[in-house]
Amino acid sequence: MKMYPAGQPKSTDEAPYLYEFESMGLNVPRYLQWLVKRLGEPHKDLPGPPVRFLRGYVPSLKAAAELVPGASLVINATGLGAKNLEDVRDDKMYPIRGQTVLVYAPRFRDPKVARCYSRITKEGATYVIPRALSGQVILGGTFDVRKTDTLSPSADVTDRILRNCVELAPELLPETADPNDPTAYVTLDVLRNNIGVRPAREGGVRVELDKPLHVDGHDVGVIHAYGIASYGVAAEVGALVDQWRSTHGPRAKL
Ligand SMILES: Cc1cc2nc3c(=O)[nH]c(=O)nc-3n(C[C@H](O)[C@H](O)[C@H](O)COP(=O)(O)OP(=O)(O)OC[C@H]3O[C@@H](n4cnc5c(N)ncnc54)[C@H](O)[C@@H]3O)c2cc1C
The missing domain is CATH 3.40.50.720 (NAD(P)-binding Rossmann-like Domain)
Incomplete structure (x- = not known):
């Protein structure tokens, strides 16, 4: 893992350091489907599949x-x-509501381009999580502790997530877009807006x-x-x- 100064922080609560490390990346929906299939298939040492769902x-x-x-x-x-x-x-146990946006960013199909990014400040978190080799990328997000009053995605939040994520990872944009254009994020190909609750525990x-x-x-x-x-x-x-x-x-x- 490498750690080095991130330059001038944008606000006083932003850490003045960046961490960079290499890790494995998974396409979670595909991984879970694979796990379910594997556990439900006949096993050579057992009379039937290991798991009945x-x-x-x-x-x-x-x-x-x-x-x-x-x-x-x-x-x-x-x-x-x-x-x-x-x-x-x-x-x-308590819920933490979260909104994320799934986008298709063709440049992220290339594992040399696809990277995870995350920036966490008091104002919130911005993160970019590629689904391995697919070009699909999860962009986030919100972290609303104990809030479940509405479970419909907010268009304003989607807009903020897209803008912040492109600022963090301009390679999300199509090659034809100008990364210096502050409105370029609107060209992102949004596949889905997700909202749900995370399980958390005091x-x-x-x-x-x-x-x-x-x-x-x-x-x-x-x-x-x-x-x-x-x-x-x-x-x-x-x-x-x-x-x-x-x-x-x-x-x-x-
Ligand atoms: C918007 C959002 C973004 C997220 N992003 C990430 C991320 O980037 N990385 C990450 O690691 N995590 C992320 N998470 C969190 C991740 O989804 C959760 O940590 C994970 O789902 C928890 O898994 P779990 O199996 O413990 O619980 P759950 O996924 O909540 O599964 C519990 C299961 O138990 C079932 N169940 C509960 N009670 C009963 C009952 N009485 N009878 C029968 N079935 C029951 C439920 O139906 C459910 O299927 C995110 C969550 C949200 C909402």
């Missing part, structure tokens, strides 16, 4: 455990839903083995994994699964 609302973790007779473990990754589950009721993420549930006379382990999502959380949950199974052994194939 069921979709539906469950009022409690106990109700989730009862969906799979003989289940030994429930992993609770319900995000904001952890607030409403009857046997969790985590009042530390005190941070909850990843832990909880006391077991009692279902049909058996102990069913409970692992919580909510408040954030990342590969790191999945690795930690994997270790907790091993911990539970080392003392309780497997019962049903989940």
Whole structure:
């Protein structure tokens, strides 16, 4: 990772440093589709696919455990839903509304051009996140803590996001546009305006083995994994699964 002075900060609350580092980039929608497909496909060491997907609302973790007779473990990754589950009721959970804009920027298909950018100040965050090799780029964004009064994207916010992101990454513009023209951002090809709520938690993420549930006379382990999502959380949950199974052994194939 390189760190160097960013020149004259634009305001007093802007950090006078830039960080630059190399990392892996994913196309998240494609990655998730690939994961679902892989987990649902037959496996050479198992009689069927590793995972059977069921979709539906469950009022409690106990109700989730009862969906799979003989289940030994429930992993609770319900995000904001952890607030409403009857046997969790985590009042530390709260929503953070966010608006982003998905654009098509053909120059970003080239991995040498596509870069992530982010600038965070007291006024808000500006970020540019390429979806690997596709030319699609997520531009953001807003961070409205505990606000859910409206979940419709605002045209003014879209305008601000586009303008700020082009200032940060002029290569978002088509090659024909003039990067010195302050109105050039209007030429961006907007594919979609997104708005949604992020799950957040006072005190941070909850990843832990909880006391077991009692279902049909058996102990069913409970692992919580909510408040954030990342590969790191999945690795930690994997270790907790091993911990539970080392003392309780497997019962049903989940
Ligand atoms: C606008 C916006 C931009 C974002 N940008 C980024 C980004 O650039 N990078 C990044 O890392 N993250 C980003 N995030 C955050 C990211 O989306 C979340 O961190 C992530 O979705 C959390 O994943 P999760 O699986 O923990 O929870 P969720 O995605 O909230 O999944 C929880 C699931 O549990 C289900 N559920 C809840 N309760 C029940 C119940 N009782 N019964 C059955 N099902 C239930 C829900 O339906 C949902 O499917 C963004 C979020 C928003 C809104």
